[in-house]
Amino acid sequence: MAYKHLRHFIDTLEKAGELVRISTYVDPHLEIAEITDRISKSPDGGKALLFENTGYDFPVLINSMGSYRRMCMALGVQELDDVAREIEGLFKMLSKPKESILDKLAMLPKLSQFASWMPRVISGRGACQEVVINNPDLGKLPVMTCWPKDGGPFITLPVIHTKDPNTGSRNVGMYRMQVFEKDMTGMHWHMHKVSAKHFSEYKKLNKRMPVAVALGGDPVYTYSATAPLPENVDEYMLAGFLRKKKVELVKCITQPDIEVPADADFVIEGYVEPGEELIWEGPFGDHTGYYSLADWYPRFHVTAITHRKDAVYPSTIVGIPPQEDAWIGKATERIFLAPIKMTxxxxxxxxxxxxxxxxxxxxxxxxxxxxxxxxxxxxxxxxxxxxxxxxxxxxxxxxxxxxxxxxxxxxxxxxxxxxxxxxxxxxxxxxxxxxxxxxxxxxxxxxxxxxxxxxxxxxxxxxxxxxxxxxxxxxxxxxxxxxxxxxxxxxxxxxxxxxxxxxxxxxxxxxxxxxxxxxxxxxxxxxxxxxxxxxxxxxxxxxxxxxxxxxxxxxxxxxxxxxxxxxxxxxxxxxxxxxxxxxxxxxxxxxxDWPNIIVADDATIKKIDEKWSALNLGPFIPSPSLKYKQQIYGDGAVVAL
The missing domain is CATH 3.40.1670.10 (UbiD C-terminal domain-like)
Structure with missing residues (x-):
């Protein structure tokens, strides 16, 4: 199933009883994360949460894929194994010997289907460019600070687009982005990641590297950015296969070498300068349940922010399991079982x-x-x-x-x-x-x-x-x-x-x-x-x-x-x-250094305890952090050894 935009997915979740709207004011600084941590550790992952009153112009959607059912809804299937069976069927069909002209003709519909999954660049502007901000200010977005010892606010669901400067091949990945200034973030590219390889090639050429970050749109885009695909396989081909409809892309306004989904909610355009001094990024409460150690990473300079008129800011938190990312991982476990088996x-x-x-x-x-x-x-x-x-x-x-x-x-x-x-x-x-x-x-x-x-x-x-x-x-x-x-x-x-x-x-x-x-x-x-x-x-x-x-x-x-x-x-x-x-x-x-486990601070826990009855979230749920507070070493994010 192809979702027309993120609000289409939100409406679908709401009709299925899988979403709670929260109209009470909740601060993106620590408070949204504390509420989400309580809900995501509920049986079966709780509900998706739409925070409509954050002090910003945009609501925040979180935990939207935080259960087996919602993960299936995001991918448009009844069961995650349905995708694996379809992939296995395709592998078998492609590898089967074609002995007669009839065998070869039988392949034509499938070849046509393959073509229908390939992304397509369309002319003009997309819905993601209904509003163009040429004097960008990331402070206008409800970027969350998730944990008390985080280095700052982080964009946690960025779909990051880069290209190899030599081949033009696209990579779509997900790497956290710490906001340092109104128009500058870190770019957390690990040494093993494809975007880091692209950056290395730009450094060899001493050439500025264009980058674009999409937020929202069809949830399949978010999933595909996390999928462990081979290096030269376009993530938007996987997205097209999953949604049974090709992804339509538009050229960025200030970085026209990069294309992004036309139906995204936000696009953050910018560049990384190869010769520029790196920035000390982190720490960050990560998916391991520990604070990841701070280190040096490239600076990402924002040249424009574009968005839909009715944009919703998608986010997630990671920390002590289980969290929303466990269900994204479950999808990968099931979907990629077939390719592992076949190859x-x-x-x-x-x-x-x-x-x-x-x-x-x-x-x-x-x-x-x-x-x-x-x-x-x-x-x-x-x-x-x-x-x-x-x-x-x-x-x-x-x-x-x-x-x-x-x-x-x-x-x-x-x-x-x-x-x-x-x-x-x-x-x-x-x-x-x-x-x-x-x-x-x-x-x-x-x-x-x-x-x-x-x-x-x-x-x-x-x-x-x-x-x-x-x-x-x-x-x-x-x-x-x-x-x-x-x-x-x-x-x-x-x-x-x-x-x-x-x-x-x-x-x-x-x-x-x-x-x-x-x-x-x-x-x-x-x-x-x-x-x-x-x-x-x-x-x-x-x-x-x-x-x-x-x-x-x-x-x-x-x-x-x-x-x-x-x-x-x-x-x-x-x-x-x-x-x-x-x-x-x-x-x-x-x-x-040895990092600490991630827990909320006492002040935030107290604030959420006091406003819980106004959140429309049912019976009171105590903070999961209370269980782990005695296991913290001092009060820092990292133990210096």
Whole structure:
């Protein structure tokens, strides 16, 4: 389904009972984010919110794709898997041998369909240019400041258009933009992103780089800007395929080399000067749930702002999961399963990205297993596939259980898992936002082979007996004062994994503690211990896993311990320890800064508590930040180590 404009999508959401209008005044500085954080963590993502009274001329739409249902509505489908099935059908049709003239003629309608998805540049001005502001002032837009330690207000849903100066190929991406002046922002281009490559080419040519930023329009544009497409595939071809109608583009007024969607709500035109001094951008409360560290990025100079007469400002917040971006990620997980299967990993059956893993940190892949070592083959293929190169923990399982049933999946994977031989470590490119890496953008990876094992994959040194651990959490805490909490609940579910909260006080503390714990009575059969910071409640499994995944560099932070088998002294058992605690210079020789988790400040929480009854949002919802406030280090966004 093609939406005519953002208000068309808003009307559709409202008719479906998926939108709440808020007429009470709410400040874009911190207050909208605090309300949205409460709503987005409601069951099923709550509702989309339209803030109509912000002190600006434009309403703010947020959480518009923040549920499974609204994500499907944005893409015009009943189920996200419908898109994957259609893509798989196209791949099969294109790859099928064409033996007769009739086979080839049968292709013509599909070829015509392909042409109908290609973007088209139209003449004249678009609705996005109904109002032209040649003396631009970003202060006229309701740009949000989301979190108290953010470096300033950030545009959080910008669809950023650039072109390769040599080939003219377009890239449409999404990179946050910190507003510094009325006509200048930062441009947060990570080293791995296509726009950063375009900028590098402009620098070689010593040529000013035109850039345009679209906000709003059909929500498919926003999604397509986030999609992990191959470098030379036009995002607007994907948008045309999803909406079943080509995207109409118009040339920018002050940057005519760049085209933008004619039906966008806002367009911010400008340029980046290659030789100009970079600007210190950030910190920013990011999708990891932590403040991303400040760094140097290019300056974007605004030459014009254009907009529709009835423009709506779209925004989002990112932070401690779940947030709206989890559902955007779910769409990518489902839509791109088919291309991965058809081009890279033919044995893949399904894929899952648990919300606690915030996209790249944790990915589960289910495969048809036919031969030994197949999980490692899949591991290498996936780590070499586009943005999957940023994956930190990959769990591979087979068809013995559903991957969406996490309990059954863990039981199945651990049953035949030998942590000494079935867990693989590597290193490579990592997301720039991953703070656990000793060096920015480069760190460790781990693959857990949770498939059923074939004879060739077993090591006869290890006892395959399924031991029933009998761990006394109270006794462990009494014997080891640094142990502040032990979660044994997984053991009761036949999942041989412990979560241990530890207060570190010396170098190599976890590395020295782990073998001692493994040697304790009742520990035989525990295959994995996940260590978290002492401020983390290990009984709160989703929060503990989120903190663990963020703070772990698997290659650096793993400790494997073997012990003689209690059944056969000629055999051994193994337990893998994984240190998901905070890393410091003092205790870990960690030389980078370590960021704080993201929480709202007390003053903002109090303001929203007091105005909640006037917001038309139903029963009172307390601030999610209250749960995490005791886990903050000092009051800054970053811990200087």
């Amino acid at each position: 890279l990993v033919p044995e893949i059956v399904d894929m899952e990205m648990p919300v606690e893993g915030v996209f790249h940190n944790l990915v589960i892949a289910q495969i048809h297993k036919d031969y030994p070592g197949q999980a490692q083959k899949v591991m290498n293929a996936m780590w070499g596939a586009g943005q999957m190169m940023f994956n930190k923990i990959l769990a591979v399982t087979d068809t013995g259980t559903k991957i969406t049933d996490y309990k059954a999946l863990a039981q199945y994977a651990f049953k035949d898992l030998n942590p000494a031989t079935d867990v693989y470590f590597s290193q490579g490119p990592m997301d720039v936002l991953d703070h656990s890496c000793s060096r920015m953008g480069f760190g460790g990876k781990m693959c857990i082979d949770g498939t059923g094992k074939l004879p060739e994959e077993r090591d006869d040194r290890f006892d395959r007996t399924v031991f029933k651990p009998n761990v006394n959490a109270a006794a462990l805490q009494a014997a080891y004062p640094e142990v502040k909490g032990v979660n044994t609940a997984l053991l009761q579910m036949d999942i041989p994994c412990l979560i241990v909260a530890i207060e570190k006080s010396r170098r190599n503390h976890v590395r020295e503690l782990h073998p001692r714990l493994v040697a304790e009575q009742g520990m035989e059969g525990v295959k994995m211990i996940l260590y978290v910071e002492h401020t983390v409640d290990p009984q709160d499994l989703p929060s503990a896993l989120w903190r663990f995944c963020n703070n772990l560099d698997p290659k650096r932070d793993n400790i494997l311990t073997e012990r003689p088998s209690g059944k056969d002294p000629h055999l051994v058992t193994a337990c893998l320890g994984l240190d998901g605690t905070i890393k410091t210079k003092e205790h870990d020789d960690f030389q980078r």
